[in-house]
Amino acid sequence: MSESFLDDQLLISRAQSGDKSALNALIRKHEVRAYQYAFRLTRNPEEAADVVADAFVRIYHAMHNFKGQSAFTTWMYRILTNCYLDIRKKEKNRTFTSLEAVLQTQDGEVERQIEDPAPSPYEDAERTVRESSVESAVSLLPEYQRAMIVMYHSESMTYEEIAAALDLPVGTVKSRLNRARISLRELLVRDEELFQI
Amino acid sequence: MNPSKARDFFSAYYEGNLEVGLRQSFEITLRNDATLQADYAAFVETIHQLDALKHEEIPIPIFLSDRIATRLEEAQGKQRFGFPLWTNWIRGLAVAGLAAVAFIGALPLFNGRHDVGMSGAIGGGSNVDQLQFKVDGSKLIVLYQPSSAKTVVVTSANTNKEISRFTLDGQRLESPIENSLSNPAIMKIQVLGDKASALVAIPGQSIPKAKSGEGSVQDLAVALAGHYRIPVVVEAADVTHHVTWSFSSNDPRQTANQALSADGFSVDVRPDGLLEILDR
Numbered sequence: 001m002s003e004s005f006l007d008d009q010l011l012i013s014r015a016q017s018g019d020k021s022a023l024n025a026l027i028r029k030h031e032v033r034a035y036q037y038a039f040r041l042t043r044n045p046e047e048a049a050d051v052v053a054d055a056f057v058r059i060y061h062a063m064h065n066f067k068g069q070s071a072f073t074t075w076m077y078r079i080l081t082n083c084y085l086d087i088r089k090k091e092k093n094r095t096f097t098s099l100e101a102v103l104q105t106q107d108g109e110v111e112r113q114i115e116d117p118a119p120s121p122y123e124d125a126e127r128t129v130r131e132s133s134v135e136s137a138v139s140l141l142p143e144y145q146r147a148m149i150v151m152y153h154s155e156s157m158t159y160e161e162i163a164a165a166l167d168l169p170v171g172t173v174k175s176r177l178n179r180a181r182i183s184l185r186e187l188l189v190r191d192e193e194l195f196q197i
Numbered sequence: 198m199n200p201s202k203a204r205d206f207f208s209a210y211y212e213g214n215l216e217v218g219l220r221q222s223f224e225i226t227l228r229n230d231a232t233l234q235a236d237y238a239a240f241v242e243t244i245h246q247l248d249a250l251k252h253e254e255i256p257i258p259i260f261l262s263d264r265i266a267t268r269l270e271e272a273q274g275k276q277r278f279g280f281p282l283w284t285n286w287i288r289g290l291a292v293a294g295l296a297a298v299a300f301i302g303a304l305p306l307f308n309g310r311h312d313v314g315m316s317g318a319i320g321g322g323s324n325v326d327q328l329q330f331k332v333d334g335s336k337l338i339v340l341y342q343p344s345s346a347k348t349v350v351v352t353s354a355n356t357n358k359e360i361s362r363f364t365l366d367g368q369r370l371e372s373p374i375e376n377s378l379s380n381p382a383i384m385k386i387q388v389l390g391d392k393a394s395a396l397v398a399i400p401g402q403s404i405p406k407a408k409s410g411e412g413s414v415q416d417l418a419v420a421l422a423g424h425y426r427i428p429v430v431v432e433a434a435d436v437t438h439h440v441t442w443s444f445s446s447n448d449p450r451q452t453a454n455q456a457l458s459a460d461g462f463s464v465d466v467r468p469d470g471l472l473e474i475l476d477r
Contacts, residue, residue, distance in 0.1 A: 021333070021336070027265065028402075031261065031262070031265065031402070032257055032402070032403060032404065035255070035257055035258075035261055036255045036257075039255050040250070040253075040255070045258045049258060049260060049261050049264045049265075050264070052261065052264070052265065053264045053265045053267070053268035053269075054268065056265050056268070056269065057268045057269060057271075057272045060269060060272060061272065134243075134246045134247065134249070134250065135250065135253065138247075138250070149247065150250075153247040153248060153250045153251065154250045154251050154253070155251075156251060174208065174209070175205065177208060178205060178206075178207055178208040178209070181207070181208060181240060181243055181244065181247070182204060182207065182240065184243055184247070185236075185239050185240055185242075185243040188243060188246070189239060
């Protein structure tokens with residue numbers, strides 16, 4: 001069958017037995033979807049391509065470990081999300097290594113930085129939101145909330161699929177997604193207030 | 198239920214997933230709190246805005262496939278797997294122009310026995326003398342084993358420039374075709390001396406945005422290949438026939454049939470995913 005219709009499990013079985021054309025077909029089948037997800041997280045073509053490339057390398061290395069307990073796409077989303085978080089973490093570490101303390105919260109990592117006379121992230125956020133739409137507002141959410149919002153609203157994944165992709169209980173996904181939507185609403189309301197000034 | 202707790206249930210209430218007791222409690226709180234009502238209305242509006250996200254058009258960069266191939270090669274290098282020829286498929290060959298539609302390892306295979314089991318033939322001779330096509334993963338494979346000396350010429354259907362030429366004298370041609378460019382490609386495959394020819398449209402790396410179109414049957418083949426990401430073979434005397442199409446269906450056969458059925462063409466989608474358009 002063409003790559004568009006070949007069953008993922010069949011391609012994976014072949015790839016696991018060393019058939020590299022099957023791995024090629026699997027990558028070709030999913031690279032566009034992977035890129036669209038990565039771009040929605042990063043809003044940057046270069047960074048999104050890096051996320052996708054890193055993810056397919058991890059998939060290549062881990063292919064023999066894939067047991068088919070979830071759909072390939074769910075596994076792919078998990079790896080893409082991890083690659084995205086890793087890249088962001090590296091960026092943060094490179095910029096703020098000596099100045100930050102990292103607090104572990106329920107929603108992921110939050111940085112505590114020393115006071116900076118430059119415009120605050122909040123001020124930057126205001127400026128960005130003023131010039132943008134809901135897509136940009138999503139990009140201002142913490143990474144984990146952003147991933148959930150994109151998975152649910154852009155990728156049309158179910159709560160169960162998101163839970164499998166992020167290795168979280170379904171209830172946690174629901175409650176965090178609710179908080180993400182409320183946070184997003186606050187960002188958008190702030191945007192509307194700015195326009196009313 | 199206080200307003201703060203009620204906010205925790207915004208999503209569940211909106212989706213109709215609150216159990217009866219909680220829903221009643223939520224609604225009582227909502228009725229009695231104007232601020233909460235405003236917050237919930239704003240929340241619903243946000244959901245509607247978020248639902249529009251899935252319609253965002255995201256162009257696929259031309260360098261994506263190359264980036265993936267490079268990283269895979271680097272990863273292989275670390276594992277000392279040797280020269281990674283297998284990632285060549287993924288690279289955009291835009292520099293080479295027409296060569297971007299690559300005939301990979303066009304090897305005449307001697308005495309090979311291949312159970313192809315398909316149609317897609319041209320040339321009007323016996324089965325052995327007919328061009329055949331099959332889909333293998335991401336590749337469309339052209340097969341041909343004439344009983345007498347023949348030459349197969351592959352040209353770009355858009356520019357008529359020759360891409361490849363194979364001279365066969367009893368050998369079997371088995372040549373995969375891949376397109377690593379962003380847009381779908383179309384080429385003409387002809388056995389010299391035969392009247393008939395086949396047009397082959399190969400999907401590119403991205404999905405074109407157009408939801409409808411009009412043009413020749415050749416244009417339709419390109420559009421079908423691009424939209425559904427499937428290879429399309431056209432075997433018809435007149436590929437300039439004007440047609441219109443709309444991608445309202447997820448079924449490529451239905452789309453092609455709607456565009457062509459009134460014009461004497463037949464459409465088939467083979468089990469391997471190849472879509473064929475025939476004028477007989």
